[in-house]
Amino acid sequence: MNDDRTTDGDTIQRMVQQIEPNWRVVEATPATAGHQIVYLLTVETGSGPRDCVLKATPDGKPATCDVEARMLAIVGEHTTVPVPEVFGVVDEHDELPAPFFLSSREPGADFDRTWLGDLTADRIDALARSSGRHLASLHAMGAVDDYGYVGVEYEEPLAGGRPSADTDQLVVADPVEDWSDCLRSSVEGVVAGLDETRFADLQETVAPAVEAAIERVDDPDDPAVCRIDHSLDNLLADPESGEIAAFLDWEFQFAGTPAYDLAFVERSLAGGSWSFTVDAPDRHERIRAGLVAGYREAGGDETADRFAANRDAYALLVDCHELFNFDAALDVFDVDEAEREAGADRLRATVHERCSRWQP
Numbered sequence: 001m002n003d004d005r006t007t008d009g010d011t012i013q014r015m016v017q018q019i020e021p022n023w024r025v026v027e028a029t030p031a032t033a034g035h036q037i038v039y040l041l042t043v044e045t046g047s048g049p050r051d052c053v054l055k056a057t058p059d060g061k062p063a064t065c066d067v068e069a070r071m072l073a074i075v076g077e078h079t080t081v082p083v084p085e086v087f088g089v090v091d092e093h094d095e096l097p098a099p100f101f102l103s104s105r106e107p108g109a110d111f112d113r114t115w116l117g118d119l120t121a122d123r124i125d126a127l128a129r130s131s132g133r134h135l136a137s138l139h140a141m142g143a144v145d146d147y148g149y150v151g152v153e154y155e156e157p158l159a160g161g162r163p164s165a166d167t168d169q170l171v172v173a174d175p176v177e178d179w180s181d182c183l184r185s186s187v188e189g190v191v192a193g194l195d196e197t198r199f200a201d202l203q204e205t206v207a208p209a210v211e212a213a214i215e216r217v218d219d220p221d222d223p224a225v226c227r228i229d230h231s232l233d234n235l236l237a238d239p240e241s242g243e244i245a246a247f248l249d250w251e252f253q254f255a256g257t258p259a260y261d262l263a264f265v266e267r268s269l270a271g272g273s274w275s276f277t278v279d280a281p282d283r284h285e286r287i288r289a290g291l292v293a294g295y296r297e298a299g300g301d302e303t304a305d306r307f308a309a310n311r312d313a314y315a316l317l318v319d320c321h322e323l324f325n326f327d328a329a330l331d332v333f334d335v336d337e338a339e340r341e342a343g344a345d346r347l348r349a350t351v352h353e354r355c356s357r358w359q360p
Helices: 009-019 065-078 113-118 121-140 179-196 200-216 258-270 272-276 284-299 302-331 337-356
Strands: 024-030 037-044 049-056 086-090 100-104 147-152 170-176 224-226 235-237 244-247 253-256
Touching (some): 009 024, 009 049, 121 244, 179 200, 224 258, 253 258, 258 272, 258 284, 272 337, 302 337
Antiparallel strands (some): 049 100
C-alpha cells in the first residue's frame, strides 16, 4: 500500500485549477498529520491572496474525500457547526489523485491531543462547552431514518463544481431499525477481534458484560448523524475565547442516538487511547461536564439526561473500541512498548472495573 502523502508542485497547481482555473498557487505546505494528501495553500485569486486547504485520497487508500466534501457542504448548510467552505470537488480524474477537494482554510489554533495537559482549565471548559452546543445542532439536523454507518450517494460525479448540500444524499449502509440491534452489530466484531490484540485475556470478561449493558440501555431516541471522532486533532480553536472555530475531518459518520455520540466525543476530546498512557492527564470528568452543559444550553435537557442514564453502558462500548484500536492509535504518537504496556494496564483495569457493573 502506498503511504506517500505528498505530491509535486505542478500537480498541486493542476488540481487547484481544476476547481478554480484562475487561481495560482503561491505557497504549498504539506500537513504533518492524517492519512490523506493534505496541503495548506496560499493562492493568488486575482482579487488578493487567500488561504486554502487541498485534500486528496492517496493511491491505495479508500476514497473518502468525495464523501467528506459533501458532508462539509451539508453540515455547513443545515447546522450551526463551523466547518470549512468547499469551493469545489473532483470525484474522478485520469491523471490527478482523485477524489480531491479545495476548501477554505479557517482561522484558529490547531492542536495535537498530546497537548491536552498544556491547556488551562478555562480552555478545556470552552472547548467542551462549544462542542456540546454544536453537537446539539448537528443532532437536530435529522436527515437519517435508521441506525448504522453513514455515507453519501450522488448521481453525477463532479469535475470541479461545488457539492450539493441536499441531505437526501445521506445514506445509511446496512440500515438497522432497532437501536439495541445496531449496538450489538457495531461492537460484536470488535469484541471478537480482541483475540488478535494484547487484550485477548479480556475477551471472556467483556463479551457477557457488553450484552448485559446493551440489554439495559434505555435510549429510545431518533437516529442522528453522530460526530464520534472529535479529538483535538480534528478541530481548530479560537485563540482568544478557546471555543471551537472549526470542526475538521468528516470522513467517518455514524447514525446513532445523540447520547451515544456524547460518550464517544467525551473520550475523543480526552485523548482516546493516548489518555491511558502514564503521563497523560485525566480530563474525562471536566470534559464531560462541559459537554453536557453546552448541550443543555443549545439542545435542552432530554439528551443530556439520557446520556447520564446510559453513560455506564455506552462507556463500556467505547472501551471495547479502545481495546481493539489501542496499538494502532498509539502508533501515530510513536509510543514505545514500555509506555504502551503501562497504558494497556490502566485501560485493562478500567475495563475490569466497568465490566464488574454488568455481571449478567
